[in-house]
């Protein structure tokens with residue numbers, strides 16, 4: 001299992017708020033190389049599959065509804081220690097608790113509209129990347 005890749009989505013709130021450029025710039029400045037990139041929208045069904053690990057959580061319905069509500073930017077990012085370092089760069093799930101300078105502190109609206117997704121393990125990074133990209137779309 002490689003540890004130099006993670007998967008991210010710029011969520012519908014941040015896309016609607018016009019933050020695609022600033023978030024991609026923050027990602028690049030944070031030392032990540034973009035290995036794959038796509039502007040897309042997922043269906044409610046696809047969101048339910050993507051977030052299946054959360055299916056018993058109370059926010060599952062709201063989360064999958066929101067993530068399919070508008071376009072997103074999906075990307076595979078490369079850097080040594082990618083998963084942990086990217087979660088540091090984006091900050092806490094709840095932007096009110098996110099550290100100064102993190103992406104969520106700067107661009108998130110709320111716990112559910114929190115601007116970006118970041119994979120939580122090398123295994124999930126691999127699964128989530130493969131959900132959005134085929135081999136020939138990863139550089």
Ligand code: RTP
Nearest residue numbers: 059063092093111112113114116117118119120
């Ligand atoms: P993500 O997966 O999006 O990177 O976020 P995360 O690891 O920081 O948080 P996770 O526990 O995986 O939850 C996934 C997303 O569900 C929404 N959420 N809402 N209302 C709530 O209590 C609640 N808890 C989580 C957030 O948008 C979170 O990013």
Ligand code: MG
Nearest residue numbers: 117118119120
């Ligand atoms: Mg998560």
